[in-house]
Amino acid sequence: MARGIRLLVLDVLKPHQPIVTELALGLSELEGVEGVNITLVEIDKETENVKITIMGDDLDYDEIVRTIEEFGGVVHSIDMVAAGRRIVEEEETPQDKLEEY
Numbered sequence: 539m540a541r542g543i544r545l546l547v548l549d550v551l552k553p554h555q556p557i558v559t560e561l562a563l564g565l566s567e568l569e570g571v572e573g574v575n576i577t578l579v580e581i582d583k584e585t586e587n588v589k590i591t592i593m594g595d596d597l598d599y600d601e602i603v604r605t606i607e608e609f610g611g612v613v614h615s616i617d618m619v620a621a622g623r624r625i626v627e628e629e630e631t632p633q634d635k636l637e638e639y
Contacts, residue, residue: 543597551586
């Protein structure tokens, strides 16, 4: 039975080196990690802002942050987290519809 954190979406600032493929592989080797996606959001002269999505069972947030820091990155925010036996899909609410106007 799955427990703990199952999905993390992190906003991360990292240097250009090491490249995102190396960071993805490093994160994918952590215990409990089943998959890692890294999307480039913004790039400037010295850094890249990336969105990192990690799925698995009982993810260790502290270990994930340590690994990102070992690759020279900094976690700016946790943009989404899911925990428990199932990942709950977000549903549109009346408040979301108001934001469209």
